[in-house]
Amino acid sequence: MAADALELVDLTVTFRSKDAPGQRYTAVGGTTLRVAAGEFVSVVGPTGCGKSTLLNVAAGLLQPSSGQVRVFGEPLAGTNRRAGYMFQSDALMPWRSALANVMAGLQYRGAGDADAADQARAWLARVGLSGFEDRYPHQLSGGMRKRTALAQVLALDPDIILMDEPFSALDIQTRQLMENEVLALWAAKRKAVLFITHDLDESIAMSDRVVVLSAGPATHPIGEFTIDLPRPRDVAEVRMHPRFVDLHARIWAVLRDEVLKGYAQQLQKAA
Numbered sequence: 001m002a003a004d005a006l007e008l009v010d011l012t013v014t015f016r017s018k019d020a021p022g023q024r025y026t027a028v029g030g031t032t033l034r035v036a037a038g039e040f041v042s043v044v045g046p047t048g049c050g051k052s053t054l055l056n057v058a059a060g061l062l063q064p065s066s067g068q069v070r071v072f073g074e075p076l077a078g079t080n081r082r083a084g085y086m087f088q089s090d091a092l093m094p095w096r097s098a099l100a101n102v103m104a105g106l107q108y109r110g111a112g113d114a115d116a117a118d119q120a121r122a123w124l125a126r127v128g129l130s131g132f133e134d135r136y137p138h139q140l141s142g143g144m145r146k147r148t149a150l151a152q153v154l155a156l157d158p159d160i161i162l163m164d165e166p167f168s169a170l171d172i173q174t175r176q177l178m179e180n181e182v183l184a185l186w187a188a189k190r191k192a193v194l195f196i197t198h199d200l201d202e203s204i205a206m207s208d209r210v211v212v213l214s215a216g217p218a219t220h221p222i223g224e225f226t227i228d229l230p231r232p233r234d235v236a237e238v239r240m241h242p243r244f245v246d247l248h249a250r251i252w253a254v255l256r257d258e259v260l261k262g263y264a265q266q267l268q269k270a271a
């Protein structure tokens with residue numbers, strides 16, 4: 001059997017506590033999560049539960065306190081070179097044009113200037129940004145900046161794509177357009193995707209599988225659901241599908257209490 005693209009096995013992550021000096025806070029506790037090659041997996045969980053922490057470990061940006069990370073069967077050492085990472089906030093360099101932003105990673109990987117420019121132009125076209133190559137990030141709309149960031153990640157042709165609430169800052173229409181574009185690009189290339197969101201609708205509409213995390217501390221999976229909705233999907237239309245409504249109800253039944261716990265914790269912290 002082929003190895004999974006990504007395996008997080010029995011991960012625990014502790015931090016120095018922000019609230020109680022001298023103590024440690026266990027953000028992630030005993031979490032096992034697997035993403036097969038070509039699979040689109042979403043992780044949903046209440047705010048502050050540890051979703052970004054998990055993704056940072058998968059990217060090799062954060063060392064777990066215990067547990068293992070394997071990438072196509074190999075233990076991960078250092079940053080995950082087979083993964084591309086798309087953050088919640090823009091990671092574009094403001095002093096570079098859209099084209100130069102997409103070129104940067106290609107050049108870093110050793111592509112010559114002309115080759116990098118050709119590839120970057122082709123990727124910008126694929127995400128609908130032909131004609132905007134010379135614009136700087138501040139001259140692009142929020143959706144266009146996301147498209148540029150997407151081109152930046154996809155241009156490097158990673159086998160694994162890690163996305164941390166990439167569209168949460170967008171208005172709903174732009175967000176749905178971007179979600180559909182990501183699905184179309186994913187269908188063409190079939191990379192493994194680990195998608196972090198706190199939006200249950202988004203997770204169901206996009207994924208093959210949804211993993212529900214508990215509220216912290218020591219967040220861990222408490223439910224896993226196969227999303228057997230037909231593809232290709234339109235993220236707006238699929239919400240009307242009776243199976244979507246059924247899955248939503250079943251997942252929400254697991255997630256609801258954790259969201260309430262997470263919310264209560266946030267209020268306590270704020271008090």
Ligand SMILES: Nc1ncnc2c1ncn2[C@@H]1O[C@H](COP(=O)(O)OP(=O)(O)OP(=O)(O)O)[C@@H](O)[C@H]1O
Nearest residue numbers: 015016018027046047048049050051052053054198
């Ligand atoms: N470097 C750090 N030092 C101390 N505590 C941290 C650190 N990073 C994260 N935490 C804590 O670990 C917990 C999980 O954080 P994380 O950002 O992974 O959650 P999240 O589910 O992604 O949150 P959100 O839904 O708000 O994006 C939080 O309680 C957070 O305060």
